[in-house]
Amino acid sequence: MKNSFRLRILAILMIVCLPLGAIAQTRSSGRSDAPSVVTVSFSFKSAPTGVAGYQGTDGDNRFYIEFPTSNKPTASISDIESSVEIRREKEKSNDQTTVYSVTFQRGTSPRFGPGGSGSEMVLTFTPEDSSSIAVSTKPAPANPNPVISNVMATPAGAAPANTNATNGQTPSTPSQPKPSAFDETREKVNLANLDLSVPESPAFVVLGLTPQTVVRPTSPRQFASSLLNGIDQRGNLQSGIALDFAPYMIYAGDKLTLKQYRESSLRRFFARTQTSFATTKGASEGDKSIRAAVGFHFTLMDRGDPHSDAKLMECFTKNLQLPPPPASISFSPSGEIVLSEEDQKKRDEISAKNVAASEECRAEGRKRNWNKSSWIVAFAPAWISPTGETKDFSYDGGGVWTSVAYGFEGVPGLEKTSQLIFHARYRDNEMVPEPEMEGTFFKQDGLFLGGRARVGNENSSVSFEGVFQRLRRVGMPFDNSSRLAFGLERKIAENIWFNVAFGGQTDTPDGTRKGFVLTSFKWGFSQKRTFQTPNQ
Amino acid sequence: MPVNNAILRSAGSLPKIEIIVGFAHFAKFEFFIYDQAGQNPVKFAEGVNSDDVPDIFEIGTGGTVAALDKRTIFWQAAIASPTGAPGENYSVIIRVMQDGQIVGTDSKTGPMTNPLPYGFIRLAVE
Structure with a gap:
C-alpha cells in the first residue's frame, strides 16, 4: 500500500514535471534587455472605420488607439514578455468611442497602420537605433507632439468617424493618464473574502484562486487534492485542480509517532510542511490561459494543532x-x-x-x-501560457506571504468565538489578463496587507475584512487602494460550504468607490473521494 | 493471517515488545499471550501512546525465557487520527527485542476507515 502510494506521488510528479520541462525549454532561449521589435495586432469585427492612433506627450510612453465602441477589436502581442502593455482608458472612453493605451518600452518608436487583412490594424514598436526595420521615418524632432500615425484604415472613400483624426491633424493631446491603473480590472467582480472549507492550497493562492485575500492559516494534510471552479481575483472564470501533499509524512510518516511529533519541533515542522502543485485554466472566451504553480507552505506555530x-x-x-x-x-x-x-x-x-x-x-x-492562534509562511513560483498551449509556458513571477491568526486565548467572551487574522503578501511579475481585451496580458506587481476579524463557531462565521493593496504595472508607479468586505460563511451540508460577501473598494486617486456582492461554493475531495471537514 | 516468528535466545534476558504507531496517530492497544496450545489468553500489557509512558513492555515478567517457547502473542490497537483528514492510512509496527536486538517484528498498514489492526507473533526459543 505504501509503495502504491509512493508510485502515485511519482506519477503526479511526472505529470507536473512534463509542462515544467516545456517551460524550461521555452525559457532556455534567453532574452536580451535591449529593445526589440514588438507588434500589436488589433483585429476588428468589421472594417476599422474611425480608428485613430496617437502618441502620449510629456514623457507619457503610451500610444493611444481610438475606435468606435461598437467595433471593439481583439488584440495580440507578438512578444508577451515584452514591456508592451494594453489597457482600456476608462476616462477617455464613452458609449460611442473607446480608447486603448499601449504602454511601450522607452527607446522604441511606435508605428500604426493597416495590417494584412482589411479588418486588422498593426502597431509596431521599433528600436530607435534599428536600421533593419523600415516601417516609416521617425517623427520630426521639432514637433513635440507628433502624430506617429493617423492612418484611417478605411476602405477607399470611406469617411472616418473620428473627428480628431480625419483631417490629418494631430488629435487632441490626451490628458496625462493618471497612474491609477486597473480601473477596468476593478470593475469586474472583485474578491470574496471568506474562509472556505478546503484549506488554501499554496499553489492556488499564488494563482489568485483563493477567493479571500487574507489567507487563513490552516493545517496541512498528508495528501489531498482540491477542485475549484469560480472567479479569480481579476474576475475571470477559472477552473483548476491542486494537489497538496506533505513530503515528510509520505516518506517518513509511517514511523513518526505521536510522542516524536509532540516533542521534536523539527519533526513537527517537517511533518507540517506542505508542497502543492496546481494548474488552472481560463474558462472564458477572453482568457484561455493555463497557469501552473508550485507552492510551499510552512507552519511555524499552531496552538490549535489537534495532536497537542x-x-x-x-x-x-x-x-x-x-x-x-x-x-x-x-x-x-x-x-x-x-x-x-x-x-x-x-x-x-x-x-x-x-x-x-x-x-x-x-x-x-x-x-x-477552530479559532486558535497560528502562524504560517508560504511561497510559490508560477508559470503561464497565455494561449493555453504548453509550448507557450513562461515564468509568471511568484508570491510570498504570511498569515498570523490570533485566537484571543485566555480572553473571556472572545476565546471561543473570535479570531483575528493578519496577512501580508507580495506578488511579483504576475501576468494579468487585460479586461475586455481578449488574449492580451500585462505584468503586475502587488503588495497586499490585510486583516480579518471572524466571529462564529466551527460551522458558521461572519467576518469583516480590510485590505490595503498596492499594485503597479511593470515600469509604472504603484497604485494604492483599499477594500472593505463583510462576509457570511455557513456549512450547508457535510463538506459543502456556502459563502456570501458584500463589500466596497476605493480607488485612488479619484476616490471612486465600487461595491460588490459575491457568493461561492467550494468543496474538496480526497484520494478516497470523501469530503474533508473544515479546519483540517 | 500469516504469523511472524520471534526467535529468542534461551541465555538472553526476558524479551520486550514495543508498539510504534506512525503518522502521529493516537492508539489504544493491548497485548495478550497464549499458552502453547493456543488457549487461555492473558493480557500482559495495555496502554495508549498519548501518555508519557514508554510503549515498550516486558514479555513474561517473572518467568524465564524458556517458558516462552511456542507461545503466541496477540496484539491489537484502536487507531484514531487527530486531524481526521480523509484518505489517511495507519501504520503499526510491533517489535520484539531481546538484549537490545530486534528478534521479531509484525506490521500492519491500512486505511483509517477500518482502524482496528491486530496480529500474532509466535515465540520460539533456541
Whole structure:
C-alpha cells in the first residue's frame, strides 16, 4: 500500500514535471534587455472605420488607439514578455468611442497602420537605433507632439468617424493618464473574502484562486487534492485542480509517532510542511490561459494543532474500544491463524463504532480549536501560457506571504468565538489578463496587507475584512487602494460550504468607490473521494 | 493471517515488545499471550501512546525465557487520527527485542476507515 502510494506521488510528479520541462525549454532561449521589435495586432469585427492612433506627450510612453465602441477589436502581442502593455482608458472612453493605451518600452518608436487583412490594424514598436526595420521615418524632432500615425484604415472613400483624426491633424493631446491603473480590472467582480472549507492550497493562492485575500492559516494534510471552479481575483472564470501533499509524512510518516511529533519541533515542522502543485485554466472566451504553480507552505506555530489537544486524547482514550481477544487460536497447515467469523464480525462492529466515536471527538476538538492562534509562511513560483498551449509556458513571477491568526486565548467572551487574522503578501511579475481585451496580458506587481476579524463557531462565521493593496504595472508607479468586505460563511451540508460577501473598494486617486456582492461554493475531495471537514 | 516468528535466545534476558504507531496517530492497544496450545489468553500489557509512558513492555515478567517457547502473542490497537483528514492510512509496527536486538517484528498498514489492526507473533526459543 505504501509503495502504491509512493508510485502515485511519482506519477503526479511526472505529470507536473512534463509542462515544467516545456517551460524550461521555452525559457532556455534567453532574452536580451535591449529593445526589440514588438507588434500589436488589433483585429476588428468589421472594417476599422474611425480608428485613430496617437502618441502620449510629456514623457507619457503610451500610444493611444481610438475606435468606435461598437467595433471593439481583439488584440495580440507578438512578444508577451515584452514591456508592451494594453489597457482600456476608462476616462477617455464613452458609449460611442473607446480608447486603448499601449504602454511601450522607452527607446522604441511606435508605428500604426493597416495590417494584412482589411479588418486588422498593426502597431509596431521599433528600436530607435534599428536600421533593419523600415516601417516609416521617425517623427520630426521639432514637433513635440507628433502624430506617429493617423492612418484611417478605411476602405477607399470611406469617411472616418473620428473627428480628431480625419483631417490629418494631430488629435487632441490626451490628458496625462493618471497612474491609477486597473480601473477596468476593478470593475469586474472583485474578491470574496471568506474562509472556505478546503484549506488554501499554496499553489492556488499564488494563482489568485483563493477567493479571500487574507489567507487563513490552516493545517496541512498528508495528501489531498482540491477542485475549484469560480472567479479569480481579476474576475475571470477559472477552473483548476491542486494537489497538496506533505513530503515528510509520505516518506517518513509511517514511523513518526505521536510522542516524536509532540516533542521534536523539527519533526513537527517537517511533518507540517506542505508542497502543492496546481494548474488552472481560463474558462472564458477572453482568457484561455493555463497557469501552473508550485507552492510551499510552512507552519511555524499552531496552538490549535489537534495532536497537542489533551482533551482530544482523553476523548479517544475513553471512547475507543478494543474487542476481546480470540478465546483460542489454531494454526492452519500453512502456519496461518484465521479468526472465527464471530470474532471477525465483532471486530468489524467495534471498528465502525470507533470510527464514529473518533469523529465525535474530533468534532468537539474543532469547537475548541477552530479559532486558535497560528502562524504560517508560504511561497510559490508560477508559470503561464497565455494561449493555453504548453509550448507557450513562461515564468509568471511568484508570491510570498504570511498569515498570523490570533485566537484571543485566555480572553473571556472572545476565546471561543473570535479570531483575528493578519496577512501580508507580495506578488511579483504576475501576468494579468487585460479586461475586455481578449488574449492580451500585462505584468503586475502587488503588495497586499490585510486583516480579518471572524466571529462564529466551527460551522458558521461572519467576518469583516480590510485590505490595503498596492499594485503597479511593470515600469509604472504603484497604485494604492483599499477594500472593505463583510462576509457570511455557513456549512450547508457535510463538506459543502456556502459563502456570501458584500463589500466596497476605493480607488485612488479619484476616490471612486465600487461595491460588490459575491457568493461561492467550494468543496474538496480526497484520494478516497470523501469530503474533508473544515479546519483540517 | 500469516504469523511472524520471534526467535529468542534461551541465555538472553526476558524479551520486550514495543508498539510504534506512525503518522502521529493516537492508539489504544493491548497485548495478550497464549499458552502453547493456543488457549487461555492473558493480557500482559495495555496502554495508549498519548501518555508519557514508554510503549515498550516486558514479555513474561517473572518467568524465564524458556517458558516462552511456542507461545503466541496477540496484539491489537484502536487507531484514531487527530486531524481526521480523509484518505489517511495507519501504520503499526510491533517489535520484539531481546538484549537490545530486534528478534521479531509484525506490521500492519491500512486505511483509517477500518482502524482496528491486530496480529500474532509466535515465540520460539533456541
